[in-house]
Amino acid sequence: MLRFAQSSSASPANHMDLSVLERQRAQLQRLYHHHHQQSWHDQEKDCFDLLSVVSNSNDSSRTQAVVPKPDHQQCNSSLANREANNVKKRKAEFDVEEDGKEKGVVAEEEKSEITMKTERENSSNTCSKVSEVQKPDYIHVRARRGQATDSHSLAERARREKISKKMKCLQDLVPGCYKVTGKAGMLDEIINYVQSLQKQVEFLSMKLAAVNPRLDFSIDNIFAKEIPAYIASLPAAQFEAANSTCLQYNPMQPGPSNCGVDIAMDRSQMLPPRPGTSSLPIPEAFLDSSCISISLCTLSRTNSPPPPAFKMARTIIILSNIAAAAAEAFFFVDNL
Amino acid sequence: MKIAKNPHTNPTSIKTRFALRFLRAIDKLNNNNNIISTPSPLNSADRRRRCRAIRAAAYASMAFAVGPNKAWSRAVLRKIRNRTKEMIKPRTRRGAVRGTINPRNELGLGQEKELRELVPGGEAMDFRRLLNETGHYIQCLRAQVQVMRKILHYSST
Numbered sequence: 001m002l003r004f005a006q007s008s009s010a011s012p013a014n015h016m017d018l019s020v021l022e023r024q025r026a027q028l029q030r031l032y033h034h035h036h037q038q039s040w041h042d043q044e045k046d047c048f049d050l051l052s053v054v055s056n057s058n059d060s061s062r063t064q065a066v067v068p069k070p071d072h073q074q075c076n077s078s079l080a081n082r083e084a085n086n087v088k089k090r091k092a093e094f095d096v097e098e099d100g101k102e103k104g105v106v107a108e109e110e111k112s113e114i115t116m117k118t119e120r121e122n123s124s125n126t127c128s129k130v131s132e133v134q135k136p137d138y139i140h141v142r143a144r145r146g147q148a149t150d151s152h153s154l155a156e157r158a159r160r161e162k163i164s165k166k167m168k169c170l171q172d173l174v175p176g177c178y179k180v181t182g183k184a185g186m187l188d189e190i191i192n193y194v195q196s197l198q199k200q201v202e203f204l205s206m207k208l209a210a211v212n213p214r215l216d217f218s219i220d221n222i223f224a225k226e227i228p229a230y231i232a233s234l235p236a237a238q239f240e241a242a243n244s245t246c247l248q249y250n251p252m253q254p255g256p257s258n259c260g261v262d263i264a265m266d267r268s269q270m271l272p273p274r275p276g277t278s279s280l281p282i283p284e285a286f287l288d289s290s291c292i293s294i295s296l297c298t299l300s301r302t303n304s305p306p307p308p309a310f311k312m313a314r315t316i317i318i319l320s321n322i323a324a325a326a327a328e329a330f331f332f333v334d335n336l
Numbered sequence: 337m338k339i340a341k342n343p344h345t346n347p348t349s350i351k352t353r354f355a356l357r358f359l360r361a362i363d364k365l366n367n368n369n370n371i372i373s374t375p376s377p378l379n380s381a382d383r384r385r386r387c388r389a390i391r392a393a394a395y396a397s398m399a400f401a402v403g404p405n406k407a408w409s410r411a412v413l414r415k416i417r418n419r420t421k422e423m424i425k426p427r428t429r430r431g432a433v434r435g436t437i438n439p440r441n442e443l444g445l446g447q448e449k450e451l452r453e454l455v456p457g458g459e460a461m462d463f464r465r466l467l468n469e470t471g472h473y474i475q476c477l478r479a480q481v482q483v484m485r486k487i488l489h490y491s492s493t
Contacts, residue, residue: 159464162464163463163464163467166464166467166468166471167467169471170467170470170471170474173471173474173475174474184447187447187448187451188447190451190470190474191447191450191451191454193474194451194454194455194470194473194474194477195454197474197477197478197481198454198477200481201391201394201395201477201480201481201484202387202391204394204481204484204485204488205387205388205390205391205394205484206387207488208362208387208390208484208487208488208491209383209386209387209389209390210383210387211488211491211492
């Protein structure tokens with residue numbers, strides 16, 4: 001281990017790497033200025049910095065070339081012997097062992113874990129299920145028994161855990177995904193769900209195309225509808241109930257309804273109703289209709305200026321004349 | 337992490353914005369049809385064209401409602417602008433940037449490639465970002481379906 005540290009300090013790194021090292025050092029000094037282990041050797045710090053550089057650079061491969069491989073392997077074996085599942089246990093080892101060599105190894109191992117924690121801090125995680133946070137600034141990457149603790153596999157493991165977290169979030173979104181375990185099955189479910197949603201959009205647009213020329217799509221007509229009656233008639237907006245409402249629409253329109261029925265039936269077979277999953281609460285139906293009425297109200301009464309973020313979009317809409325808009329939609333759809 | 341506002345009490349939620357734009361688009365399409373052609377297009381070609389126009393309007397208005405914050409909505413908006421510009425002056429189309437498919441994620445079934453094809457703008461992303469975009473895209477698609485269903489219900493009764 002010491003040989004590795006010596007080699008790292010002996011080899012004059014490039015200016016690029018030095019700056020990276022300095023950056024890493026500054027960052028870590030900021031984080032651990034309260035740490036009581038200030039009495040480390042500079043060599044250990046260099047070694048640790050190199051490790052942190054290697055572990056932090058997931059995407060850039062240039063710093064990985066800096067670490068000399070055979071020395072790294074030696075570091076590996078010494079680290080692998082010192083694996084512990086608990087940080088506290090390792091700290092106890094740290095206190096007990098007097099040998100400077102072993103102290104350095106344990107500290108290194110601990111530090112390699114802590115660098116993974118800092119890396120995790122930097123990357124923002126939007127998933128709500130962060131169950132690994134034990135302290136505000138500590139996210140543990142557990143090195144399990146028999147697993148390598150070199151920086152490459154640590155980085156790889158952190159990346160895999162992030163991906164599995166995202167997959168868990170997606171599992172919440174997609175209904176009926178709780179049964180499936182494993183990445184392949186879940187990806188299949190997700191793909192099926194997205195395809196079914198897109199087919200639903202197509203089906204609904206077909207329905208709208210059939211309905212609209214028949215009815216004058218006037219706002220007063222819609223306003224005149226009784227909203228409470230609509231609430232009573234509309235079932236709770238769940239996925240399987242929505243299929244049944246689709247089926248109800250079909251007998252009213254004889255024209256395009258034949259293919260419509262087939263699509264609705266296919267969809268209901270694809271996703272059998274599950275009583276456990278409920279996507280929306282019941283008062284949502286009322287609020288949605290009120291939301292629609294509010295939006296129609298604003299449409300009819302005022303030309304409310306759109307927020308500045310959409311000004312460009314609005315000018316695009318205005319500039320292209322209506323025939324062009326329809327034709328452009330045609331092109332857009334063909335290449336969707 | 338952003339605290340999710342209740343979309344039913346929030347007047348600037350995605351559903352409201354999408355509904356506004358979509359209704360405006362449908363109004364425009366209706367006016368166009370009333371001006372140009374007969375009021376009731378009975379032949380299937382006209383109906384199919386109208387259906388496709390409405391579907392495109394739905395996707396476009398959803399992308400506008402989401403804004404340029406997400407990569408998939410940016411990809412959709414870019415496609416629309418390119419189509420508009422191409423109509424004004426024809427331009428050679430640039431090839432899409434292909435992101436490298438990670439062999440560690442590839443399970444041999446082409447799922448990752450399929451997901452990239454489904455989500456707009458998914459070709460030039462790494463896998464983690466692709467999963468993020470898929471999550472948001474699923475939420476927006478679901479909202480879109482709900483709003484369209486409500487509009488259909490209103491206009492048919």
